[in-house]
Amino acid sequence: xxxxxxxxxxxxxxxxxxxxxxxxxxxxxxxxxxxxxxxxxxxxxxxxxxxxxxxxxxxxxxxxxxxxxxxxxxxxxxxxxxxxxxxxxxx
Amino acid sequence: xxxxxxxxxxxxxxxxxxxxxxxxxxxxxxxxxxxxxxxxxxxxxxxxxxxxxxxxxxxxxxxxxxxxxxxxxxxxxxxxxxxxxxxxxxxxxxxxxxxxxxxxxxxxxxxxxxxxxxxxxxxxxxxxxxxxxxxxxxxxxxxxxxxxxxxxxxxxxxxxxxxxxxxxxxxxxxxxxxxxxxxxxxxxxxxxxxxxxxxxxxxxxxxxxxxxxxxxxxxxxxxxxxxxxxxxxxxxxxxxxxxxxxxxxxxxxxxxxxxxx
Numbered sequence: 001x002x003x004x005x006x007x008x009x010x011x012x013x014x015x016x017x018x019x020x021x022x023x024x025x026x027x028x029x030x031x032x033x034x035x036x037x038x039x040x041x042x043x044x045x046x047x048x049x050x051x052x053x054x055x056x057x058x059x060x061x062x063x064x065x066x067x068x069x070x071x072x073x074x075x076x077x078x079x080x081x082x083x084x085x086x087x088x089x090x091x
Numbered sequence: 092x093x094x095x096x097x098x099x100x101x102x103x104x105x106x107x108x109x110x111x112x113x114x115x116x117x118x119x120x121x122x123x124x125x126x127x128x129x130x131x132x133x134x135x136x137x138x139x140x141x142x143x144x145x146x147x148x149x150x151x152x153x154x155x156x157x158x159x160x161x162x163x164x165x166x167x168x169x170x171x172x173x174x175x176x177x178x179x180x181x182x183x184x185x186x187x188x189x190x191x192x193x194x195x196x197x198x199x200x201x202x203x204x205x206x207x208x209x210x211x212x213x214x215x216x217x218x219x220x221x222x223x224x225x226x227x228x229x230x231x232x233x234x235x236x237x238x239x240x241x242x243x244x245x246x247x248x249x250x251x252x253x254x255x256x257x258x259x260x261x262x263x264x265x266x267x268x269x270x271x272x273x274x275x276x277x278x279x280x281x282x283x284x285x286x287x288x289x290x291x292x293x294x295x296x297x298x299x300x301x302x303x304x305x306x307x308x309x310x311x312x313x314x315x316x317x318x319x320x321x322x323x324x325x326x327x328x329x330x331x332x333x334x335x336x337x338x339x340x341x342x343x344x345x346x347x348x349x350x351x352x
Contacts, residue, residue, distance in 0.1 A: 001207050004211040004212075007215040044342075045172070045206065
């Protein structure tokens with residue numbers, strides 16, 4: 001499943017997409033993200049996967065600085081620690 | 092074996108009781124300010140006239156905004172998975188679902204087994220939700236049930252420059268003052284909402300077959316607009332507002348069977 005967390009508003013599109021077929025639920029992204037955007041939990045089909053935390057979803061565009069502009073320049077980020085490459089950002 | 096699905100939405104609370112593979116009864120009520128009380132009342136209401144009591148129900152799955160506040164539920168499952176499951180039960184060929192609820196809108200892709208393969212939701216903004224239509228119905232002083240059919244009587248296009256529920260309200264008021272007919276205003280608003288929903292759907296893949304669930308699916312004007320924007324004829328369930336609760340009941344049956352209840 002491709003789970004898109006986030007929203008689009010007048011300033012742009014802010015979606016973090018987690019491909020739950022690829023995600024192995026290791027939780028590396030949870031510790032890699034300085035803003036604490038992620039958590040791991042069981043999805044509706046019983047698989048433990050990474051998710052964007054519930055309270056983060058409606059403000060993710062403010063809390064996550066964005067991958068392409070900011071975090072991609074950091075040595076460690078949620079994409080770099082994700083071995084299966086399950087995380088994508090729209091901004 | 093009887094199972095139940097309870098869907099506590101932001102505006103409406105729905106309950107479905109199933110026996111094996113058919114719906115025994117269902118109910119739709121307003122969500123009150125107290126979620127627990129709403130859940131209890133929904134359960135009592137769906138059991139009414141069935142001759143069943145709560146003890147006859149082997150498993151209850153709760154879904155919707157208020158799903159964590161259903162004290163008698165055995166499990167809770169997100170409404171996204173439940174809508175996919177419920178829509179797939181009615182129409183196994185469904186691959187794209189647009190759930191238009193009271194305060195949010197979701198676009199979902201599912202596979203041939205009714206499992207979610209892609210989803211996106213908009214719950215940050217009231218534009219394009221049932222709440223938006225309620226506000227407009229109130230401004231125009233037309234009952235909510237009538238705004239869909241009324242919008243179809245439109246003879247002139249008045250495109251709205253906004254889909255913000257707050258600004259659209261003032262835009263509708265100013266059009267009213269200019270003497271624009273109510274059906275034309277409604278037509279413009281329905282168009283704006285349909286465009287917004289379509290934009291949400293474009294982020295997932297739009298595949299045949301397509302269905303619309305949630306309370307707004309009862310609005311014929313919106314269904315027609317969406318059909319035009321999406322370019323697919325939607326399959327419509329007899330009462331698409333209960334699809335989430337139905338999906339919850341289907342999950343309940345699966346879990347009860349797995350547990351060997």
